[in-house]
């Protein structure tokens with residue numbers, strides 16, 4: 001076999017034991033693209049404050065969603081790889097940014113199993129470009145690929161937030177949930193600190209400079225998470241003919257005190273019943289696989305917040321997971337890649353384009 005496919009997701013702790021959650025959070029939050037503070041300060045903050053206080057709470061949250069097979073994110077990533085493997089000639093395996101299997105473990109196993117391997121296509125399980133998600137996953141895989149001096153070339157699929165096949169699958173996964181009576185569908189995306197948006201602005205003068213920046217054409221959009229989430233939302237609303245006023249847009253999972261992208265999902269869920277939205281449907285398009293942030297933060301905590309504030313019904317739409325249209329979308333990308341006819345490959349990262357001075361605090 002000359003080619004293989006790697007689905008790259010974020011990763012989960014090995015178990016719900018506090019020590020495993022601590023190890024996972026430590027690796028995650030010491031990533032300079034996630035907590036972009038100078039190394040010494042980051043180490044003190046992460047190891048001295050965040051991990052010790054957060055790990056026991058996170059472990060409890062993981063316990064509420066854990067399955068007999070393990071973390072939903074890992075289980076669903078494996079199921080997705082198996083489903084895609086059944087649709088394409090190439091072997092399909094998984095790798096994780098944090099925890100296991102690392103890209104190195106995955107690349108070693110692939111090369112051992114397929115000595116004639118020439119090309120590996122990496123598909124990040126992130127539709128949108130963010131320094132703390134897509135960029136860190138791809139850069140880490142590139143780093144490990146370079147260090148391992150593998151015989152195969154590594155290519156990677158670009159963010160697909162506006163791709164026809166992705167949007168079609170996303171819309172069809174949402175459509176059945178809008179057939180019953182609802183007041184609003186809320187599109188909730190994982191948040192990032194506002195600072196990350198400024199740092200990723202390759203023009204240095206576009207993002208967050210006006211209320212309409214995400215609707216105003218700019219080279220910055222290639223790497224702007226907020227713009228890309230906005231485009232996915234508007235495209236889905238348009239394709240499903242959701243009237244204005246019946247859809248909302250928000251960001252979840254804030255950590256720390258810095259300003260993150262707004263509006264915050266938790267606040268919106270508290271406010272909506274007072275605005276007359278009693279029946280809400282929630283979609284989380286930043287996640288491909290259901291995980292802690294969808295199953296616990298939204299489907300459990302978010303639902304409780306909304307019902308407690310006077311809401312009447314709360315419908316959580318599952319992520320794309322192993323939706324047949326999503327599997328078909330990726331199969332098409334793989335087949336086009338195999339034929340050398342793809343326009344879906346990413347070249348470069350915001351990190352390389354933004355003046356280096358802005359990134360010295362990552363190291």
Ligand SMILES: C=CC1=C(C)c2cc3[nH]c(cc4nc(cc5[nH]c(cc1n2)c(C)c5CCC(=O)O)C(CCC(=O)O)=C4C)c(C)c3C=C
Nearest residue numbers: 010011012034058073130132133190192255286291292293
């Ligand atoms: C500064 C902190 C964080 C940033 C920035 C961030 C961005 C970001 N994350 C995802 C996707 C996922 N995050 C998940 C869990 C999670 N995220 C953070 C922190 C930041 N994420 C933490 C500390 C955790 C761990 C759990 C917790 O303690 O809250 C997950 C779920 C993992 C799982 O095992 O289920 C996903 C997926 C994206 C897409 C993103 C930027 C756009």
Ligand SMILES: [Fe+2]
Nearest residue numbers: 190191253293
């Ligand atoms: Fe996160």
Ligand SMILES: [Fe+2]
Nearest residue numbers: 207208224227
């Ligand atoms: Fe922007």
